[in-house]
Amino acid sequence: MDGKDSLWGLFQQRGLSRRSFLKVCMTITGILGLSPAMLPKVVSAAEQNPLPVVVWLHGHECTGCDESFIRSQSPLASDVLLNMISLEYSDTLSAAAGEPFEHHLEEVMKRYEGKYLLAVEGGVSTGNEGTFCMVGGKPFVAALKEAARGAAAVLEIGSCAAWGGVQAAKPNPTNTVAVHTVVSGKPIIKIPGCPPIPEVLTGVVMHYAMFGQLPPVDSQGRPKQFYGNRIHDTCYRRPFFNSGMFAEQFDDAGSKAGWCLYKLGCRGPETYNSCGNLRWWNGLSYPIQSGHGCIGCSSNGFWDNDHFYDRMPGIPVAKTITNADTIGLVVGGAAVAGVAAHGALSVLQKSKRRSGEHEEVGGPKA
Amino acid sequence: MERGHSKQYYVFSPFLRIFHWLMVLSIVTLFTTGLYIGDPFFIGSQGLEPTYAVTGRLSMEIMRFIHFAAAYIFTVSFILRAYGFWRNKGDRLFPHFWKKQYYEDLLDVFLHYTFIKSSHKPCLRNPLARASYVALYFMVFIEIITGFAMYTMIKPNSWGAKIYGPVNQLLGDEYTVHIIHHYVAWLIILFAIVHVYMAARADFMDREGEISSMFSGVKFLPHEPVDIGDITDGKDSSVRDRKHSITG
Ligand code: SF4
Numbered sequence: 001m002d003g004k005d006s007l008w009g010l011f012q013q014r015g016l017s018r019r020s021f022l023k024v025c026m027t028i029t030g031i032l033g034l035s036p037a038m039l040p041k042v043v044s045a046a047e048q049n050p051l052p053v054v055v056w057l058h059g060h061e062c063t064g065c066d067e068s069f070i071r072s073q074s075p076l077a078s079d080v081l082l083n084m085i086s087l088e089y090s091d092t093l094s095a096a097a098g099e100p101f102e103h104h105l106e107e108v109m110k111r112y113e114g115k116y117l118l119a120v121e122g123g124v125s126t127g128n129e130g131t132f133c134m135v136g137g138k139p140f141v142a143a144l145k146e147a148a149r150g151a152a153a154v155l156e157i158g159s160c161a162a163w164g165g166v167q168a169a170k171p172n173p174t175n176t177v178a179v180h181t182v183v184s185g186k187p188i189i190k191i192p193g194c195p196p197i198p199e200v201l202t203g204v205v206m207h208y209a210m211f212g213q214l215p216p217v218d219s220q221g222r223p224k225q226f227y228g229n230r231i232h233d234t235c236y237r238r239p240f241f242n243s244g245m246f247a248e249q250f251d252d253a254g255s256k257a258g259w260c261l262y263k264l265g266c267r268g269p270e271t272y273n274s275c276g277n278l279r280w281w282n283g284l285s286y287p288i289q290s291g292h293g294c295i296g297c298s299s300n301g302f303w304d305n306d307h308f309y310d311r312m313p314g315i316p317v318a319k320t321i322t323n324a325d326t327i328g329l330v331v332g333g334a335a336v337a338g339v340a341a342h343g344a345l346s347v348l349q350k351s352k353r354r355s356g357e358h359e360e361v362g363g364p365k366a
Numbered sequence: 367m368e369r370g371h372s373k374q375y376y377v378f379s380p381f382l383r384i385f386h387w388l389m390v391l392s393i394v395t396l397f398t399t400g401l402y403i404g405d406p407f408f409i410g411s412q413g414l415e416p417t418y419a420v421t422g423r424l425s426m427e428i429m430r431f432i433h434f435a436a437a438y439i440f441t442v443s444f445i446l447r448a449y450g451f452w453r454n455k456g457d458r459l460f461p462h463f464w465k466k467q468y469y470e471d472l473l474d475v476f477l478h479y480t481f482i483k484s485s486h487k488p489c490l491r492n493p494l495a496r497a498s499y500v501a502l503y504f505m506v507f508i509e510i511i512t513g514f515a516m517y518t519m520i521k522p523n524s525w526g527a528k529i530y531g532p533v534n535q536l537l538g539d540e541y542t543v544h545i546i547h548h549y550v551a552w553l554i555i556l557f558a559i560v561h562v563y564m565a566a567r568a569d570f571m572d573r574e575g576e577i578s579s580m581f582s583g584v585k586f587l588p589h590e591p592v593d594i595g596d597i598t599d600g601k602d603s604s605v606r607d608r609k610h611s612i613t614g
Binding site for chain 2: 019140147213218219224228230234238239241243245246262263267269270271272286294299300301302306311312313324325327328331332335336339342344345346347350352353
């Protein structure tokens, strides 16, 4: 595939019917989170726009996002890869490897200069001149900058690319940063998550494939249709939260009955993602449904917000861990004690002042 | 009567006084409900179906409703504060950081509070307290913007979310915003403890009507206060007229 065909062209080549093409367009409209009224636009885009060429780089990460991506159910990842985009370079999904493959990347970058979509998975290690993360014999940061130069747009796939990720956790020895810290001047979209929901990944890629541009983003640069709501505001356990029914422990009756996991450290109230409405593996489940609180894996800095099983972060105080309320109580108690002591001294001060005034002035009350 | 030879000074407008008590009520409400929201320490309506439990007893839903309602009342009450500020010089409590006099008075009060001096110069509005109110308003400001940042993002496309939503991004992530909101709430309570004590102490030490001034607006001072200039030389005639009244 030379990346020039449209989706409709592809259907015709394979002798598929117009009817099935329209069905696919309808599905795409739904998956992209567009209103049904947008269907004609999707159809015409699918008829006209050439399929995008995608270059997929891997940096400082665990390739978990790939694992997630290949499990996309609607659309099937294989469909996306084979029919909807032209994935020219991906060092984990390709059969090819080695120097010829790296050479191919250079060719692709030259041939489709200014047109290809750059998907980046993983953070960018910048410490020690980037040598903590080497790809194809050079620092990843260099490879990334080179690839970004000719890209039409950049996708930051996963929390590592979007925010830095676990390897950027304090004290961040490798000095890993997000992709947008080293790449600028290109349209960039964040698809955070550790990993992101497969359908969200494919959804954004498809949006680009359909319309040739990135989907609308929120104030943090994430696609609105997928990261618009908090998990807490879309969570099916929310009625339990509102009624004050909380699991206290992972093995108590409340936990068995499926009550809200708020007190077990659920980060749903501050995490923006589609887990609550799209769920995972074609709507099969998501962490909260399987009984584990959200850890906020799509939020910036989630890796440093431990302890994951406490609502408030633990504050280490000399050999123990405490929280804001305990500290508040202790300091509040100290304040009350201090105030009482000060009050006692004030009483003394006043009586002294009085006797002093009696001596000096001889009479008038203070 | 100690007030026998004291002069009466009209300091606080009714707007400031109403605002003050609204603030007291809402902060107490916000703090107690906020503690529950941060850590639901007593059992809600367990044993019922959520459908019926939501409205039963003090559920999280009801706690949150009270919290949000109090938050709105608190925020809106600042209109009174601003109006009083505009109308009445006595309400303008911003410390005069740019004047040398201010620092002299501040030191004077500080020495008195640390028991080094037996009394401080008579003043209508204590310079140390005025500095602490700036701190309080700053904390309240943080509570309001972080609170609305969390609250408005329930509807991410609303105009409120457009204004306050970026706060979440500014402070790193929304979890941090929760934490800041929680800590600053405690700081405000610490302020309240000291504030109540200081007012009661001032009444005990000098009998100048510190506490009652928050109801009546007037203070009684036996000597000419050092900061009398702050509330007199204005154009507002109503203030000037009233401060002349003398009780005997
Ligand atoms: S389980 Fe988590 S996301 Fe769901 S309602 Fe409870 S706190 Fe919110």
